[in-house]
Amino acid sequence: MGVINVTPDSFYAGSRLMDEKEILKHAEKVLTEGASILDVGGYSSRPGAENISEQEEEHRVLSALQGIKKRFPEAILSIDTFRSGIARKAVLLGADMINDISGGDLDADMFNTVAQLQVPYCCMHMKGNPETMNNLTQYSNLMHEIITYFHQKVAALQQAGVKDSIIDPGFGFAKTVEQNFQLMNNLHALKILEKPLMVGISRKSMIWKTLQSTPEHALNGTTALNMVALMKGASILRVHDVKEAAEAVKLFTHLTQADGRV
Numbered sequence: 001m002g003v004i005n006v007t008p009d010s011f012y013a014g015s016r017l018m019d020e021k022e023i024l025k026h027a028e029k030v031l032t033e034g035a036s037i038l039d040v041g042g043y044s045s046r047p048g049a050e051n052i053s054e055q056e057e058e059h060r061v062l063s064a065l066q067g068i069k070k071r072f073p074e075a076i077l078s079i080d081t082f083r084s085g086i087a088r089k090a091v092l093l094g095a096d097m098i099n100d101i102s103g104g105d106l107d108a109d110m111f112n113t114v115a116q117l118q119v120p121y122c123c124m125h126m127k128g129n130p131e132t133m134n135n136l137t138q139y140s141n142l143m144h145e146i147i148t149y150f151h152q153k154v155a156a157l158q159q160a161g162v163k164d165s166i167i168d169p170g171f172g173f174a175k176t177v178e179q180n181f182q183l184m185n186n187l188h189a190l191k192i193l194e195k196p197l198m199v200g201i202s203r204k205s206m207i208w209k210t211l212q213s214t215p216e217h218a219l220n221g222t223t224a225l226n227m228v229a230l231m232k233g234a235s236i237l238r239v240h241d242v243k244e245a246a247e248a249v250k251l252f253t254h255l256t257q258a259d260g261r262v
Contacts, residue, residue, distance in 0.1 A: 001037040001078065001238040002030035003202065004068070006060045007044045020067055027068045031075060034246030037097070039238060040065050040090075041080030045101050045130045045173075058086050062093060069094035078122070082106040084113040091117045101126055101173065103153050115161035122166040122198055123153050127174035136174045143186050150193050166236065168198040172205060180206035184225065187232035199229040200238035202245075223248055 004027060027038055042060030043052060065077060079090035082102040087110065091098070097120040104110040106129060114121045125146050127136040139145050150167050157165050169190060171180050180201075190197055201207065207221035208214055223244045226237050230252040239245040 001039050001198070001236050002027075002033075002035035002242045003238065003240050004030075004038050004040045004064065005044075006040065006042040006064045020063070023064050024067055024071050027072060027075070030242040031072060033242040034249075035242045037076045037078050037236070038068060039078040039080050039099055040068065040095070041099075043081065051129075051131060054083055054085060057081065057083065058089065061086065062089060065090055065095060066093050082110070084109040088113055088117065091119055095119070097122065099168075100124065101170070102129070103149070104156070111157055111160040111162060114157075118163065120164040120166060121157065121162055122168055123150070123157065124168040124173065125149050125170040133174040137176050137179060139179070142175075142179055142182055143189055146183070147189065147192065150190070150195075154193060154195065166196045166198050167193060168200060168238075171199065171201045177206045177209055180204075181210075184228060184232070187229060187234070191233050196235040197233055198236040198238055199226070199234040201225050201229065202237075202239040202241065219244060227252060 004023065006023065030038065040061055042057045042064070061079065061081070065079065068075065069077060076097070077095045078097045078099045079087055079095040080099045080101070081087050081090070082100050084107045087098045087100075098114055099122040100110060101124045103123040103125065105126075127133060146169055154165060154167075167190065169183055169187070171183065175183065184201075187197070187199070202222050203215040203218040207225065208218040211218070211221055219241055222239070222241065226239070226245055226248045229237065230248065237245045237249070
């Protein structure tokens with residue numbers, strides 16, 4: 001999944017896209033490099049990000065999504081939003097799935113909207129919102145709480161009538177650097193949920209803070225941990241740098257098939 005950030009304040013400056021020509025050029029690049037899905041978002045979810053109105057988010061993402069769909073009609077598009085109204089409009093304009101960082105907690109109509117639209121839904125684990133999540137990192141048992149959260153969410157989605165759901169454990173969302181590594185080390189435990197697993201660690205602080213670097217210099221660390229995520233059960237990698245992630249997937253695929261070729 002290649003990130004298409006239509007925001008002026010994404011935590012990784014290299015991913016910020018605002019001009020239509022720039023957006024389409026980047027979409028072409030990530031598709032050429034091997035992206036299976038393009039994730040279009042206009043609301044920055046970096047820690048401490050300021051809230052923007054639904055009108056502003058809609059203005060940013062809908063025209064971008066329309067332009068990408070027109071230029072690349074075969075591309076699979078995801079709308080990255082926690083607002084059901086934007087999700088509905090995006091799907092009607094051609095989005096194929098919904099990626100919600102709040103797991104429905106920031107919009108009570110989201111699950112019913114997804115059920116009505118009958119598109120796949122990615123449910124992420126987070127506490128609070130981007131403005132408050134850094135203050136909500138207290139867990140009695142991190143993995144137990146995340147698994148319980150997803151059991152409840154999957155049940156609610158099924159009850160609402162959502163047929164296809166994906167889970168995202170939410171690296172960096174209401175989790176400290178140490179908790180992110182604990183989550184990565186125990187990622188395989190989420191297999192109990194029997195749902196496709198999406199991992200988004202691309203250039204995040206768990207990498208660059210640990211390496212005493214910056215998001216701009218976190219590509220190598222991202223690739224290293226993407227391989228770990230694949231080995232622990234990830235089905236989808238959400239990334240800024242598609243070429244390197246696609247190479248990791250290819251190598252992982254050869255690794256898993258090696259016994260059958262000997």
